Amino acid sequence: MYPFTYSRATDVADAVRDKAGHGASAYLGGGTNLIDLMKYNVEQPAHLVNVAKLPLSKIEDLPDGGLRLGATATNADTAWNEQVKQRYPMLNQAILAGASPQLRNAATNGGNLMQRTRCYYFYDIETPCNKREPGSGCSAIGGYNRIHAILGASEACIATHPSDMCVALAALAPTVRVSGPNGERSIAFEDFHRLPGELPQYDNTLTEGELVLSLDLPEKGFAKNFTYLKLRDRHSYAFALVSVAVGLELDGDTITDARLALGGVAHKPWRDKSAEEMLKGQPATAETFGRVAAHVVANAVGQGSNDFKIELARRAIVRALQQATEGKQQASDAFLNSNP
Amino acid sequence: MTQTNHIGKGANRVDGPLKVSGTAHYAGEFNVPNLAYGYVVNSPIAKGKVTRVHAEEVLGLPGVLAVYSHENVPHLAWFDRSYKDLLAPGGSPFRPLHTPDITFNQQPVALVVAETFELARYAAALLRVDYEQEPHETNLGTKRTEGYLPGGGKLGYAPPPPPRGNPEKAWKNATHSIEAEYAHGAQHHNPMELFAATVEWLADDKITVYDKTQGVFNVQRYLTGVFGLSKDNCRVVNQFMGGGFGSGLRPQYSVFMATLAALELKRSVRVTLTRQQMFSIGHRPNTLQLLKLGTNPDGSLAALQHHALHETSLFEDYTENVVNWSGMQYKCDNVKLGYQLAQLDVYSPQDMRAPGAATGNVGIEVAMDEMAYAAGLDPLEFRLRNYAERDQNVDKPFSSKKLRECYHEGAAKFGWDKRPLEPRSMRNGHLLTGWGMAGGVWDAMQMPSRASARLTADGRLLVLSGAGENGAGTYTIMTQIAAETLGLPLEAVTFELGDTDQPQAPLQGGSWTAASVGTAVKNACDALGQKLLKLAQKQKDSPLQGADYDEVEFVNGQLRLRRDPDQAVVLRDVLQASGETEVEADSTALPNMLKQNGYSLHSHNAVFAEVQVDEDLGTVRVTRVVNAVAAGRILNRKTARSQVLGGVVWGLGMALMEETIMDHKFGRYVNHNYAEYHIPVNADMPDIDVLFIHEEDDIVNPLGVKGIGEVGMLGVTAAIANAVFHATGKRVRDLPIMLDKLL
Numbered sequence A: 001m002y003p004f005t006y007s008r009a010t011d012v013a014d015a016v017r018d019k020a021g022h023g024a025s026a027y028l029g030g031g032t033n034l035i036d037l038m039k040y041n042v043e044q045p046a047h048l049v050n051v052a053k054l055p056l057s058k059i060e061d062l063p064d065g066g067l068r069l070g071a072t073a074t075n076a077d078t079a080w081n082e083q084v085k086q087r088y089p090m091l092n093q094a095i096l097a098g099a100s101p102q103l104r105n106a107a108t109n110g111g112n113l114m115q116r117t118r119c120y121y122f123y124d125i126e127t128p129c130n131k132r133e134p135g136s137g138c139s140a141i142g143g144y145n146r147i148h149a150i151l152g153a154s155e156a157c158i159a160t161h162p163s164d165m166c167v168a169l170a171a172l173a174p175t176v177r178v179s180g181p182n183g184e185r186s187i188a189f190e191d192f193h194r195l196p197g198e199l200p201q202y203d204n205t206l207t208e209g210e211l212v213l214s215l216d217l218p219e220k221g222f223a224k225n226f227t228y229l230k231l232r233d234r235h236s237y238a239f240a241l242v243s244v245a246v247g248l249e250l251d252g253d254t255i256t257d258a259r260l261a262l263g264g265v266a267h268k269p270w271r272d273k274s275a276e277e278m279l280k281g282q283p284a285t286a287e288t289f290g291r292v293a294a295h296v297v298a299n300a301v302g303q304g305s306n307d308f309k310i311e312l313a314r315r316a317i318v319r320a321l322q323q324a325t326e327g328k329q330q331a332s333d334a335f336l337n338s339n340p
Numbered sequence B: 001m002t003q004t005n006h007i008g009k010g011a012n013r014v015d016g017p018l019k020v021s022g023t024a025h026y027a028g029e030f031n032v033p034n035l036a037y038g039y040v041v042n043s044p045i046a047k048g049k050v051t052r053v054h055a056e057e058v059l060g061l062p063g064v065l066a067v068y069s070h071e072n073v074p075h076l077a078w079f080d081r082s083y084k085d086l087l088a089p090g091g092s093p094f095r096p097l098h099t100p101d102i103t104f105n106q107q108p109v110a111l112v113v114a115e116t117f118e119l120a121r122y123a124a125a126l127l128r129v130d131y132e133q134e135p136h137e138t139n140l141g142t143k144r145t146e147g148y149l150p151g152g153g154k155l156g157y158a159p160p161p162p163p164r165g166n167p168e169k170a171w172k173n174a175t176h177s178i179e180a181e182y183a184h185g186a187q188h189h190n191p192m193e194l195f196a197a198t199v200e201w202l203a204d205d206k207i208t209v210y211d212k213t214q215g216v217f218n219v220q221r222y223l224t225g226v227f228g229l230s231k232d233n234c235r236v237v238n239q240f241m242g243g244g245f246g247s248g249l250r251p252q253y254s255v256f257m258a259t260l261a262a263l264e265l266k267r268s269v270r271v272t273l274t275r276q277q278m279f280s281i282g283h284r285p286n287t288l289q290l291l292k293l294g295t296n297p298d299g300s301l302a303a304l305q306h307h308a309l310h311e312t313s314l315f316e317d318y319t320e321n322v323v324n325w326s327g328m329q330y331k332c333d334n335v336k337l338g339y340q341l342a343q344l345d346v347y348s349p350q351d352m353r354a355p356g357a358a359t360g361n362v363g364i365e366v367a368m369d370e371m372a373y374a375a376g377l378d379p380l381e382f383r384l385r386n387y388a389e390r391d392q393n394v395d396k397p398f399s400s401k402k403l404r405e406c407y408h409e410g411a412a413k414f415g416w417d418k419r420p421l422e423p424r425s426m427r428n429g430h431l432l433t434g435w436g437m438a439g440g441v442w443d444a445m446q447m448p449s450r451a452s453a454r455l456t457a458d459g460r461l462l463v464l465s466g467a468g469e470n471g472a473g474t475y476t477i478m479t480q481i482a483a484e485t486l487g488l489p490l491e492a493v494t495f496e497l498g499d500t501d502q503p504q505a506p507l508q509g510g511s512w513t514a515a516s517v518g519t520a521v522k523n524a525c526d527a528l529g530q531k532l533l534k535l536a537q538k539q540k541d542s543p544l545q546g547a548d549y550d551e552v553e554f555v556n557g558q559l560r561l562r563r564d565p566d567q568a569v570v571l572r573d574v575l576q577a578s579g580e581t582e583v584e585a586d587s588t589a590l591p592n593m594l595k596q597n598g599y600s601l602h603s604h605n606a607v608f609a610e611v612q613v614d615e616d617l618g619t620v621r622v623t624r625v626v627n628a629v630a631a632g633r634i635l636n637r638k639t640a641r642s643q644v645l646g647g648v649v650w651g652l653g654m655a656l657m658e659e660t661i662m663d664h665k666f667g668r669y670v671n672h673n674y675a676e677y678h679i680p681v682n683a684d685m686p687d688i689d690v691l692f693i694h695e696e697d698d699i700v701n702p703l704g705v706k707g708i709g710e711v712g713m714l715g716v717t718a719a720i721a722n723a724v725f726h727a728t729g730k731r732v733r734d735l736p737i738m739l740d741k742l743l
């Protein structure tokens, strides 16, 4: 770990100014990801601006019927918020499927969006990695890539975004409010994270110095027919191999609206709008689900140790759609619902 | 029963309050004055040479005290034997910072010492080391034909017995036969506590070493050998350990480094490893096993062949007993057991909970399941038909063997009789349920050990033995043994361990601590008891006049005649009347070879497991485990049960998730952290029933204990793997059984 200076911001303007005033600097949320990366020498900020105590921790109603999730609200407070539980239970489930209670108590919403990939090689500075050191090569390609992407990867990087919360967010489609040296702006959630392309060092579309202020959820929460299905290598405290967030609106047996997003499969939470379109107007049957699932993974590419994820994703999508249709939160077998 | 009958009861851990209140000190927590901190730099390549260590670039940082590497390491012992610890296998032990040669990835190449830990860590990050890389080989699969039988093994290693009968012909002629290969990758011990050593510098060539170790005498032997210190000037202490599982049996490079720096700088130094570095200190080896079994028409075993090949380093022949168990577990007259090593560019493997047995057990117990199916028999019935009444490896009877009772009582508790034989026959929606079972066997060993006991005028008993305690409950059971022997309440007894100033005890491993140290404690207390009897008899009008030691008993703080308990004296009064302030005795306990020689000494268990498998998604959940254990006398129901619970956690981890993944391109482990090396968490654990089968055995040792730490893990992995087959009809032969293998 490299030495760094540290300050605690009092308001948003102060935070943005403080960070801009220092060269290699970073915002610090709960620190559950950034501090690890600093210990591994993966990130070496010379200055930290602690934003965890900024007045951005509220969860409040928006005039348009939506809900604002403050960037510094913890993952735990967000998941257990009454409004979230009742109106966006899919988000509640996704957050609780992630990490551990201790981590969720510390982790912030802003930090969760910004957390970096868990690619083994990204974490190990002794191995080449384009994301950590652009141009050095990608060790995961041809290496061990069990947790890597099957969709939207590039020849430069096949990493995945590890968040559970963000998969539900991708399905719920909030806007991300940010503030930076050039003022405030809003970014549609689907435009927030990016695919690696030639520039895997960038996980998202924030520009230098921008601070996440809040996530503004639209009114529609898919509170009746939803699911968050997470498949992993142990029953808690493991990142998703594949996860699926589904929200449906049904009129009898017919699907009138649909949201479908996948985690663990791409450099960003993978919302598939064409699949959502395919679902609309169709009967909620196994046949429909199978067709849509096949469509989602039609262009998936395996890298060796993650080949199984293509079939796993296909089956998980079918299962998730079934569960959402039945109004079950997770698999009927209670064991997949082991969290909290 | 009296108030001072303690053995067998579930006494609470006597060290519990210290641990939960944070007052138990671990190796990396001794805050001696004027402490400097070392941080280790490890090699990023698996093979080659260090060509240059740019120490000068970091020595200029204010507060950096020294950089040690092969370039400047002081003259140390020359001969290999000086580096050989008690558990060193054949070959040449690894000598840290000895040469520029790199023989495994993450090999420590330098130590940076600084005024603070943070500064040492920073300087270590800046330290440039140049390497010349050479091609490496870390893939066991490439060495299938290059295996060799190791020569000199290590403590406890026994080469496989010679073949008996005609195993190949019997296998070919068998009514039913199977042949299968089983594999698992490397696994790391991953105790919660990181390896650390705090070396307190006292004077020139005089140090006290607080080290994370399962054997303070082993570390003392190593340090005195390597650094030329006298034993008197090298005290080694370890009173508490946050888990060892075998990783602390051999001295680790953390203690070498800290001692080196302390002696050079004439200053106290601490070295703590990182979690990543915990993957550079030995592991359960990547192993391939080939099994060939065949049966006769009556379901008896016609042939049993078990061959294992596992990795070792280039410099040591690490050995463990993988296949021998198979030859003693079942009755069979045509047996061939083979064991080979293959050298790879990896660090030497190291004993890890039930070393060898955990591996071989998966091979034989999954193969037995496969064989049962091939012969159309229930797996439990098949085992009963092949029950071994004698250990055919050595052609001796067992001193005691209640495995049949383990099978029966375990099966009854589990409800095994309701099991349909057909796989995939228990279904609930997309969930398939499966039931599997397996058995296990482990050695009942006793090592030479010493202990001392001292009773003071206030009625308190202090018992000492330099044993190790990695959390298993040693403090508690030794307190129970001492208190019961001298008829005292537990509160009146203090047992201390983990210090080379104490009487010598063996390494804490092999499940032999209870038998070895326990017997020494009992003997020391008996020796003290004899002295007390003599003192008592010196008193005028002593009611014990003329009594022999075996005619008296110590009960409730009194010494009394067995045949007439009213004839009693109070222990404290004996001491006071004698005018002594304390009475002390010590004793050595050796295994009674005369008694043991005619027997095979082992503990056994039988495990029954239930799993549910999601047919579509491949996820496995273990929902029930029954573990029936016959391990002689149980000294403490509570700590023994905890040992078995922990064993089930270990077996489940090995079955479903644990594996250190090697990237052969780099010859480097990739998942070297707690987030990606998966051990079971609470959500993975099922209901566990632990049954102890009563077993009396006065041949193993006077206490009749066999040890419980390792046997509790056996059978679990195989029972789960067999249950997965029963659920799904799929036989997964390479562990761990992760969901992709069931899709």
Ligand SMILES: Cc1cc2nc3c(=O)[nH]c(=O)nc-3n(C[C@H](O)[C@H](O)[C@H](O)COP(=O)(O)OP(=O)(O)OC[C@H]3O[C@@H](n4cnc5c(N)ncnc54)[C@H](O)[C@@H]3O)c2cc1C
Binding pocket: A026, A027, A028, A029, A030, A031, A032, A033, A034, A035, A036, A051, A071, A072, A075, A097, A098, A099, A100, A103, A106, A107, A108, A109, A110, A111, A112, A113, A114, A115, A116, A162, A163, A164, A165, A210, A211, A212, A213, A237, A238, A239, A240, B674, B675
């Ligand atoms: C062992 C382990 C297991 C885990 N398992 C899971 C899991 O199963 N599922 C899952 O989803 N997650 C998991 N996590 C990840 C966890 O969710 C993230 O670490 C956490 O959400 C990050 O939030 P934080 O506030 O601690 O971020 P920090 O570590 O403080 O910061 C992370 C990044 O975000 C930036 N940042 C923080 N706040 C802001 C802001 N307001 N605006 C702009 N940038 C900001 C920081 O500069 C940094 O780059 C796990 C983590 C660990 C350590």
Ligand code: SF4
Binding pocket: A117, A119, A120, A121, A122, A128, A129, A130, A131, A132, A137, A138, A139, A140, A141, A156, A157, A158, A159, A200
């Ligand atoms: S997948 Fe991306 S993060 Fe991982 S090694 Fe390749 S470039 Fe680096």
